[in-house]
Amino acid sequence: MTNNLEKKLDSLSISNLEDLFSESYSEWFCSLKGNEFFCQISPTYLKNVESFEYLKTQFQFFDLALEIITDQESKVLEKRSNEDNEIIEKESVILYGLIHSSYILTDEGMEKMKEKFINGDFGECPRLLCKNSGVLPIEFQNDISQCVKLYCPICKRVFYPPYKYMKMNGTYFGSQFPHLFLKKYPEFEQTQEMEKYQPTMFGFDIHEDSAIYYKPQKKNEKEN
Secondary structure (H helix, E strand, C coil), X not given: CCHHHHHHHHCCCHHHXXXXXXXXXXXXXXXXXXXXXXXXXXXXXXXXXXXXXXXXXXXXXXXXXXXXXXXCCCHHHHHCCHHHHHHHHHHHHHHHHHHHHXXXXXXXXXXXXXXXXXXXXXXECCCXXXXXXXXXXXXXXXXXXXXXXXXCCCCCCEECCCHHHCCCEHHXXXXXXXXXXXXXXXXXXXXXXCCCCCXXXXXXXXXXXXXXXXXXXXXXXXXX
């Protein structure tokens, strides 16, 4: 959850939800600064509760949080305490993110993420020789922090995102998304050999057999 989003949520109350969500929840959520990686989940998918009802046990107020996401606000909310309302509002954000991770694997979701990739919404690879290649959000499974990472289709490396996205949970995108995305849209996959840095001296390339050419040794070579 981003800092801006947390501040926005802290200022919310059930009484002003109606004014805040004159636009759909998806439109509001994706318009927040720091949520550029998210796409708008279609109302049809959100109403297909059976697809993500397995998440129910992870939430205290699953049904009420879902009502907010699907723009079906209930008068029941007004009868709850401010503490409960705060939990419901924050759970709606988390629930949207978890539903988003499955939605972007559908054909419809993939198309929306494709548009965002083309528009450069996910940013560019920080590696100079990838020449501003577009990147894709990914959850790096071995990272305990669960911070979203960025996968480059050219160098096939995973990088940390810019600082403003460091608190965004990678679970909202999943570890499989980039690979399924490139499987569906192979035109974005770099099949040629990755460009490597070529050492030079006075403008001339240094040959690998040269005595001044530096070649990193493998671990077992160093031990020998």
